Amino acid sequence: MTRDSKPDLLKVEGLKAYYQMNYYGVEREVRAVDGISMNIKRGEVYGIAGESSSGKTSFIKVLAAAIRPPLRVVEGTVKYEFKNGPIEVTTASPAQIEEVRWKHLSYIMQGSMSVLNPVRRIGKTFKDFAQRPLGLTGAAFEDRVIKHLARLKLPPEVLRAYPHELSGGMRQRVTIGLATVCHPEFIIADEPTTALDVVVQKEVLSLIRDIQKEMDSSVVFVTHDMSVHANIADRVGIIYAGRLVEEGPTKQMFFTPKHPYTAHLVASLPRIGDTTQRPALEGRPPNLADPPQGCRFHPRCPLAVDKCRQEVPPLETVAQDHRTACWRWQDVKPLVGSAHPAGVMA
Amino acid sequence: MTTLLDVRNVSKSFTMGGIFGRKTVNAVMDASFSLSAEKPEIFTIIGESGSGKTTLARMILGLEDPSEGEILFQGQKVSRHASKAERLAFMSKVQPVFQNPFEAFNPLKKIERYLESTARQFLHTKDRAAIDRAMDEALQKVGLSLKEVRGRFPHEMSGGQLQRCAIARALIPNPPLLITDEPVSMVDASLRMSIVNLLKSLRDDLKVSVIYITHDLATAYYISNRLIIMQRGRIVEMGDARTVLDNPQHPYSQLLKASVLSTDDAGAGKLATDPDMVKAANGLVGQAGKLVVRPDGREVRVYG
Amino acid sequence: MFAVFRDLIRYNLEFTIGLVLVGIVAIFAALSFFSPVDPTLIYMAIPDQPPSAQYWFGTNSRGQDLFWHLSAAFRNSLMFGITVAVLSRIISITVGLAAGYLGGWVDRILMFINDIFVAVPIFPILVLFYFVLRNNMDSFTMALILACFGWPFDARLIRSVALGLKHREFTRHAVFAGMSTRKVLLEEHLPYVMPIVFSTFMNNMLWSIGMEVTLAVLGFTNINNPTIGTVLYWANSHSAMVVGTWWWIVIPVILIVITFLGLFLLAVSMNEYIDPRSRLRRMGA
Structure with missing residues (x-):
């Protein structure tokens, strides 16, 4: 694969980020990110899947260099190798971060309304965000923006529109436009299609994919929806209770998962044309203020043995680019009703 | 056969805006279907945002009165202006389940x-x-x-x-009837199937009829007996869930099915939607047409 | 309840300071119940004595021991402010929650009345009442009148929160759980407007005591009833600062500042404590 030849753009090593809070004597430490290491290569789409309160939101906050109290990085490094030089976001000064923001590192957020000011025309918002990083003014800037919008199949007229005059899909395309107009090297997309209808969702996804290919940017795509990952990601990483439990090429993750949690996520997806009973996973995700000992998935895991209850499994390489943190990964079989019948055989 | 719920030619329009520039939005147009009292089923209403599926549910719950047509529950008219006693009696037979469980309970x-x-x-x-x-x-x-x-x-x-x-x-x-509006869309992936399976067992074991409102075709296929597909306020296809979804006939239903993200070829990165399909489906918005019964029992809206 | 106080005192400096300040004033006002002299009588002590061991706060030109006189004045004014604030809070909560939740014509009528009260100028009306009632206008009557005018802005504020709550899913859930409108309003919605109620309570006390001072200084109240306003009225009419009986003005002003500062700190810290978001965080959400 071409991915192997490409250099790493982001290196995360042993990252621990905790929320430390104290309210009227109730002290709490939430270990939202508890030792995550991963690398993301140039030009790849890396999908991050995880449930609510799995720590994925905190993790991408750190990646996006938006670390604000009570969230604190306790350990580890997050290093980007941008073209204009490396930056370590956990120690960088606000000025250094400001320097790379939008130009090298940008985001597409969930609700388009949180980026678009409802009382400002879209064109104004583009100016606010992109004029400085692009270093263009007047007609040159406008020209650049219009060309970019055309790439997203948006007419130049949207620049004169207010956000509420656009449909949900259009607005989300505008936010994608905002995030990509400076040709950033790294884009963080946080559930960008969750609020969209199915038809529009597919359009927006293919748009993100196209523009990413064209610019050869890296994208971290966060969503809890596994079927979105199946279609957009090159690699998928699964976060459970603050830890990366499995990562690998998308195809392998869906057809030969090596962690029981991944296997379950894939197997529980219903498909049109198939009415066989889907399994449900019992229990609930652990409380990050008081996580279980050993493997954090063990209370819900059908394969759990004593070792799982006591020792934390390390991330082991099980195939090329495929790592899993499970003591019994060799026993993990794709569950009944897995995404592809051939997957059972493989 | 006695009917549990009878939705008869129901329409709902809202007037938006103030004194100037009033405009009427037709949220639901001429919707009809009925549920049988003897045979509990999961009846799915599929639609995107703006399809009128939530408005339809609100009318069935008596939170909104239809502009035209009427809704009968066990032979009695559902109305927002019922007396307090009637309202309580109605609520003891028809209960809702809301979309966001974190919002449904006062924190x-x-x-x-x-x-x-x-x-x-x-x-x-x-x-x-x-x-x-x-x-x-x-x-x-x-x-x-x-x-x-x-x-x-x-x-x-x-x-x-x-x-x-x-x-x-x-x-x-x-209650003999539950109205569930997107009950799993806010529930985490690993817990979602337990809710969906629960709805199934309510029907099979407790004989409760469920109106399941969703935009997700895959779970609809998985649990429902019958379904309707709504496009901008109109029912465009209605019938047995498997019959309809295995081979949708209306252009909009076909588009919806084609837009479902499949995991069958995970990692292949296939995302393109046929633009002609989108055009065909969108071209039909605003046209009245009429529902025609097909030999396999389904009803499809045809035009011209 | 006790645990709440203990937590607040331990972890919230503003609350502790506020509590101490208000406590000082409250104890001072409460002492009036043990007053050896009737504070309405005059020439019970040697006039114009500066603060001393015998007269802690000095005496005024009317021969009143200012310590006991101010004690009674603060009791009356605080009671007055609390009465106005409590009464007008009750009206604004009722109107605000009902208008927001019920909507429709109830909302329109309530807000129509609300806007009338906003528009009517209160000061001339109070003066009018004074001319009609003269010395029958005791502080309770005045509190009632002020309470009738002290709610409309806050009712609007509460209504805006209630409007948002109306569309939250838990409200509809409560209705389908068979809860009555009263129950929905008082048990589901009230906790969310309590922060507004607390901060406006404080504002309202400030406003009503200030109003009383204004009227009293101009002589439009029963000037024989000791209040903060009438103390200043008499001090002014005896030209206290010119004559050199500065303590007659300075001491009450210091006490007023202490009162308001204390109330302000209490309101701020209580607000943070009962805010639903901070409550949830303490619960561990």
């Missing part, structure tokens, strides 16, 4: 509060033991128990557990 109040109030109001009892028994029975039906729930606040439970509590609450008066 500052204990969960059992809603169950307790339901038991007290609809079982007409003040006896503590009877109320507790009713709560526990309902919670058992959804795989929980009063012991697990008592004294807990919403934030102490997962989305899946909360949604079960919400369903348990709705089940307390033993």
